[in-house]
Amino acid sequence: MRFLVGGYSADSGGIATGIGVLIAGEPESGSAGGPLALVGEAVSASSPSWVTWNERTDVAYATLEAEGTVQAFRRVGAERFAPLGDPVEAGEAVCHAAVSPDGSTLVATCWGDGRVVRYPLAADGRIGRPSFAPAAVDPAAPGAPTEAVSGVEAAAAEVGIDLAALGLGGRGDAGLFGGRGLDGVGGVDLFGGAGADAVGGVGGGALFGGAGGGALFGGAGGGALFGGVRGGGGVGGVDGTGDAGGDAEAAAFPGPGAERERVSRAHQTVFLSGGLVATSDLGFDLVRFWRLVDGKLRPLHDVVLPYGSGPRHMVWHPSGHLYVVTEYSCEVFVLAPDASGRWRLVSGTPLGAGTLPGDSAAELAASRDSGFLYAGVRGSNTIAVVAVRGAGETLSPVALVEAGVDWPRHHRVVRDTLLIAGERSDDVVSLTLDIRSGIPGRVRHRAPAPSPTCLTPFV
Structure with a gap:
């Protein structure tokens, strides 16, 4: 099976020089369990950190992260590509792009400035003029719309907490976000944090954090419903680190215990059914929902995840649930639409008790x-490894296993094989999945690959 390998080049501190081609087993096979080999470079490109494939047109799209552009590449041979038009503007540190199911639209997301960008795609796959979607609003900022906390309200309702009864219906004395941008001193601290001295904060009963006490989603100790497995402060004990691999991200988060700057950081796009689109905003703790209308992304509503959790990537499940992994808190949250079609936060789980600070x-x-x-x-x-339970609404951690690489930036499941890109070990490995337990085994095959950040199958 063939894969396009995205990676970081010298302008992002890596050693890749373009999009590589990886063969797993037989090139024409639908299985990836055989030996791995990096057979060359499909095309030269500058830090193509994410690559997506449009099988309708035999065109690949890459985010050139350091340049802040996206570019199309048409297939000119079994394993060779050539530029299809010039790079097109996206935004600072563009890190992901996705093609709509009908092949008519490309949506890119930008870690550096939070941009969500929509492009029309021509019949031959060429990228059209960009259209920039409305910017995200930080739900923790003073004056943020009250409706932005819909996910929080839903989570509180799950455990029988009446926010209105607690005086949390507005933005008055109750410090909804624990004094991080709002006045949380002496108020009800829904998200924990050391700034409040009433409910929540250190030792309190914070809904989404706190260093102790009955936290719903985290806390370093006490009766945490979803967390309580990592170090103190914030959701599941967010510790202030969380470099996603690039030098810019490493510089943005100075280390354990440090307060992150609240900056919009769009990270991924998932196309749902009925023209719905979901994007994650790692910096503002948002999953944003859109509808494609007349060639533009129309915002519908946002779901707020716990403060400081950092929603990064998502999986749309056949049950209709949307699963969201959080970069900073190392958790997975479950989102689902209600009867009116509005998405809500349903449940969540930590990735496992073996995750470490940092x-x-x-x-x-x-x-x-x-x-x-x-x-x-x-x-x-x-x-x-996290098991999906019930009708998809419940998750439970199963195991933490060695990845076999340094800095597992990206991975891909192909039947009974898990392929993992080790960004800092400059290699790709394959592990066999136990179909019954779901647990990966030890590394079976390994191939060198320069600063790999993305594995994309193409046929």
């Missing part, structure tokens, strides 16, 4: 039968 989650992928989720954890360099 870890940051990366990719999320589902097993072939959709019964398990696999999350890459950078730092401890593991793969978290």
Whole structure:
């Protein structure tokens, strides 16, 4: 099976010089369990950190992260590509792009400035003029719309907490976000944090954090419903790190215990059914929902995840649920639409008790039968296995296994094989998945690959 390999080049601190071609097993096979070999370069490109494939037109699209552009490449041979038009403007540190199911639209997301950009695609796959979607609004900022906390309200309702009864219906004395941008001193601290001295904060009963007490989604100790497995402060004990691999991200988050700057950082796009589109905003803790109308992205509503969790990548499940892995808190959250079609936060789980301070989650992928989720954890360099329970609304951690690489930036499930890109070890490995338990085995095959950040199958 053939894969396009995205990577970082010298302008992003890597050693790749373009989009590579990886063969797993036989090139024409639909299985990837055989030996791995990097057979060359499909095309030269500058830090093509993400590559997506449009099988309708035999065109690949790459995010040239350091340049802030996207570019199309048409296939000119079995394993060779050539530029199709010039690079097109996207935004600072563009890190992901996705093609709509009908092949008519490309949506790019930008880590550096939070841009979500829509492009029309011509019949031959050429990229059209960009259209920039409305910018995200930080739900923790003073004056943010009250309706932005819909996900929080839903999570509170799940455990019988009446926010209105607590005086949390508006933005008055109650510090909804724990004094991080709002006045949380002496108020009800829904998200924990050391700034508040009433409910929540250190030792309090914070809904989404706190260093102790009955936290719903985290906390370093106490009766945490979803967390309580990592170090103190914030969701699941977010510790202030979470470099996604690039030098810019490493510089943005100075280390354990440090407060992150609240900056919009769009990270991924997933196309849902009925023209719906979901994008993640890692910096503002948002999953944003859109509809494609007349060639433009029309915003519908946002779902707010716990403060500081950092929603990164998503998987749309056959059950209709949307699973979101959080880079900073190392958790997976479950979103689902209600009867009116509005998406809500349903549940969540930590990736496992073995995650370490300083870890940051990366990719999320589902097993072939959709019964398990696999999350890459950078730092401890593991793969978290999470089981999907019930009708898809419940998740439970199963295991943490060694990834076999340094800094597992991206991974791909192909039948019973898990392929993992090790960004800092400059290699790609394959692990066999146990179909019954869902747990990956040890490394079976390995191939060198320069600063790999993305694995994209193409036929």
